[in-house]
Amino acid sequence: MTWRGVRTVMVLELRQRVRTSRRYIGLAIVGLLCSGLLSTVPVLASCGYIEDSPAITYRILYDLSFCFVLGIGLIITPALSATSINGDRADATLAPLLATALRSQEIVVGKLLAAWVAAIAFLGVAGPSLLMLTVAGDSHWLVLITHLVILTFTLGAVCAIGLGLSSLTVRPRTSTVLTYIAVAALIVGTPLATAIASPMVTGTQTQVTYYMKSSDDNDKVVCQPSPEISTQEVTHTDRIWWMLVPNPFAALGDATAHAPTPDLFGQSSLLKETGLGIDTMRDPQPEVAIHNACKEKDDSDNSPLIIDDFPSSSAKTTHPPFWPVSLVTLTALGAGGVITASKRLRVPAGRLPRGTRLA
Known part of the structure; x- marks a missing residue:
């Protein structure tokens, strides 16, 4: 696998799928919404709705903005990668790629990087607003960097999962629906499974x-x-x-x-x-x-005893962080999608299911 072959496929994929007017409109909407959230704090402070320090308000807006960007990325990403292989197969545009000297790994990685770059573009639009919210909220720079790493890995994993499902299914609609189901399993299914397992x-x-x-x-x-x-x-x-x-x-x-x-x-x-x-x-x-x-209290003490059973917001964590394990898990899921897609595009393919063509 060479970088030249990967870059060729990535450029072709970006020119074919990503360069649309609707995408630019979506990027503009995300940028305007993040900028609008940033400008709401001075307006609310001037109207007297924020009496204390506005830093906590900036932190809340930062959380909302970052979760919004991640949510938009998880919605857009399946539409970019889940139709990348079976869509080209249906349009008979995958055969010219397989007829060249490009390896199946180069084709898959090129398509993956194209969808990944297109998904991260939303983060690039919202990046300045997130940076200003981090500074205004007096947050640590490590928070923003860690969040960017998690978001990047998450979008890449979803792109790889969609690519693998696109190679396994015949119809683009089926792979798109399956990718959305996989995303829903990560976002909604994990807390739902935790709640279901609680009585056990x-x-x-x-x-x-x-x-x-x-x-x-x-x-x-x-x-x-x-x-x-x-x-x-x-x-x-x-x-x-x-x-x-x-x-x-x-x-x-x-x-x-x-x-x-x-x-x-x-x-x-x-x-x-x-x-x-x-x-x-x-x-x-x-x-x-x-x-x-x-x-905790001496017998000779006459002061009242106060027991607070409710943890304050200034409580500290007592366990090591698990987000690196989350990145490893997402990477493993994405690697499975890439390996599956590479095997499905390998030439000669051997026996194929009835009614399925290689390209």
């Missing part, structure tokens, strides 16, 4: 609680001599959280939660809350949970 990992946990009480003699706070024991059902989410690893939005949340971004007035962004929620799911649930407030 439900168990019983014993709660041992030591309460504090006021003494009748000197109004001091003392511990109760014996604890209260109760049982409750808990869900061992630490056994099923891994189902969310292939989800690109979960990977974005995990990267945001592990980034060294300072908290603003106890508030947090949407992606960070998502990452913290998944990090909480990874906490193991013991069979016996002991809540002993006596260890």
